[in-house]
Amino acid sequence: MKPRHIPALFLALALTTAGSSHGQVTGSQLPDFGDSSGSLISPAQEREFGAMFMRSIRAQTTLVNDPHTVNYVRQLGDRLVTYSDTPGYPFTFFVVQDPSVNAFAGPGGYIGIHTGLILTAENESELAGVMAHEIAHVTQRHLLRAYESASQMSLPTAAAMIAAVLLGAATDPGAGMAAASAVQAGNIQRQLNFTRANEKEADRIGIQTLGRSGIDPFGMPAFFERLHQSTRLYGNNVPEFLLTHPVTSDRIAESVQRAEELGRGKERNTLEFDLIKARLDVMLADSPRTSADKYQKLFKQQPHNVATKYGLALASMLNGDRATGKKLLNQLMAEDPDRIIYRTTLANLEMENDQTTAALKLFRDTLALYPGDLATGQYYTAALIQAGQADKARKQVLTMLKKPEAHTMTNYELWAKASSISGPQWETRQATAEVYYLAGNLPLAIDQLEQAMKMDGMSQYVRARIQARLEEFKRELLEQKEE
Template sequence: MRIRTLFIRVRGALLLLLLLAFVSRAAAEIDRLPDIRLPDMGSSADRVMTRSAEARLGKVFMRQVRKALPVWDDPLASDYIETLGRSLVEADETAAGRFTFFLIDQPTVNAFAGPGGYIGVYGGLVLAANSESELAAVMAHEVAHVTQRHLMRAFEDQSRLGIPTMALMIAAAVLGAQVSPDAGAAAVAGVQAAAIQRRINFTRENEREADRIGIQTLARAGHDPFAMAGFFDRLSKATRVYETNAPEFLRTHPVTAERIADSLGRAERFGARQRPDSLGFLLTRAKLRERSYQRAEQSVAHFNETLRKGRFRDEVAERYGYALALQRARRFRDAKNQSDQLLAGHPSQAEFIILDAELNVSLGERETALSHLRQSVSLFPSQWPLRVAYADALLAAGEPARAVSELRSVVRLRPGNAMLYDKIVQAATQAGDQATVDRFRAEKLYVEGDLEPAIRQLELALRRREVPYHDAAQIQARLDLWREEEREEQRRGNQPLRAASP
């Protein structure tokens, strides 16, 4: 009897071992299979609000962010971060809708995703990234949070709130995490950020999902898929140095040894890729490094020392930072000597063309600056930072009407940019073109989520007698569109943010 019992137990153990071996092998084979896209069956987030309502929520959210954080509207830096972000969105097969990438001029090492595809990247994160792939890794992770609608899922139980209230809550949570609970609460009229912060903190499962999709996006965009695990590991080790003052990214996106190991395992499926950093990445880092010094003299001393001792990753980028530091110190002739060297080696680089033009203006050579910028715009018409610089030079030369014309051309290339609308308003004000002031002030209000004031401002523009027929037709078409949007919101009666059908 004992022998029979022993035989049964041994046989059971052998069967269990065989079963485990089979399951393990099957799991390994499945893991090696390519990712299969299943049909989009919708998610619980779709029951919270429609995509159009989320886009409206994003505008209101962004207005709150601008009130509390120093959003950096520098055309060159914005163009770089948008170009990098766009390449990641194009590589993510799950991405849909509009994405807006923007920089925040603070040394915090973090990034965040807001509703409607608004993704903020801190200057400190750009400086902390050892490579462009590491920066892309964090951005791809945030893109995945948007595509999987993690934020909407986190606020699903708040579906009875209207857009303004919900935008305040989300902004309070984000600002409470990025700045401080007090700053977040103050920025949103008393909403307690600390009380709702846990609603926005992504769950462990959401983080794993964002890592998985982000690594896949990295590989498809041509970046090193190991960059995500490498960046996480480096930040995690830095915690020992920071102690209680850990990088903000670790507080909002907790990193564990298991998560790093999982990221490494997923990256193995694609293999390591050596990709040189783009000059745009290096120049943006140099610009941020220069801005990180409170006084211009400190910045000049830093870049002078690194260039003298050869302690830099890229001499061109380091010399660019030095030229910017000299410009801020008002040593224009010395800065011009540096920009001449940069232009000689890279005559088509927008950063160097713009810097040289700014220095020419500072040295009283406005005609030279205008001539060079006009030539550059004709050669590279799609490079909108060059065209903005040309408009700025026209304004400095006392030609606001021409500046308005140039900026309106840029807006046609990049609609929905609040910074550009603001520049047009300033230039049109100097030109005495009140109809254009009214029109683009309305556009700025609309982009920032103020629909009703935007409509009133556009109605004011339409009543101006001096409005040309073609402009009046465009204004009327825009006004009709916005009024329909307003009627739709009134039909909802600011009701709960649910989809049309459950």
């Protein structure tokens, strides 16, 4: 019953390639996405296409669900968007569990960042530089050409293919799609390879965004320069990012000049970045043993490095040495008592130590300090379920779900789990339907809601809500079939 490790719940919610239907749906056309001359697709169409793209991404790869990592990347992204040219545009940031150095922008403002890129970046300004660059590709509408070349396909096929190309799966036609689609994928690939003019524009706009956000604008050229250098070192092993975003010395020189105009003295790094990087490094290691060994060595070399200490605490805990983990976390908290990531890590460790009361109290205190913090809320919900308090867990997750940014796979799974123990049956169906929906499986989502509708005892209000959601799903499925 009791999960062995926390990551089992949060990192490995793997949704691997389900036999998708590339090539089965063909024929009619995408909605008119406009042309390169500048006419725009309607925001509603773009949102719908974006949501479809995101579901294809989920069906084709593994996303990182670690609450702290997800939270961190979303908050950094939101900060950049606030200072971009289109602060009102609805961006969504997500992290792909993939060691290659890559980041990409898809339709509808969906921006993916590979774990390999986070682990390669040396500081927050480098990561922010790449993100600001991707945001600019979206705001400057550089993806329109890719939409155009996709316009001969059905909407779901185009979404799936753009996802496959961006994830790098299409470079091996056997892996991501049927051979018949390889030619179309090639076309999309070419359209997704931004032109040099696009790249320079994304650099220029992105650097402005960095500067306005108070983040060191040199982060962007610094990271690109390092990628550029690495191509010389690794020969054919070109970082994925450079395939879609060709970097030239000329371009780097230009961005350095722009960064200089904005001046130095802006924020280069945060402790939070270093902690997230250490956390990902530990969680993605081949085994807890490997990372415990690695961080023991690192800690001997740099005993005063806080992120290394945190990495060792987490690695020790995952490796079963909870005494060391607890000792180190207490030391970290003595210096910096309010840091969320320390508090939740310690609370999770106390859960593993069967110190449930202390753990739940630490979660509650942290939520009192940071009301609405999603990472803490998710861990607290999971801990409540584990502690046999599913009713409280259900209330906690329902409170979180009032916020749109909380509409994540992990939260719907927690909702399904909590309500299956303590909620009405139809609610479990509702929650499970949302899980299937996000996973890109409309028929199963519809089936769950149809079963819910057959149940008795719900209020008219709940019935109307389920009915409305069911109709939305059915409409979407019909649209897919028509295309």
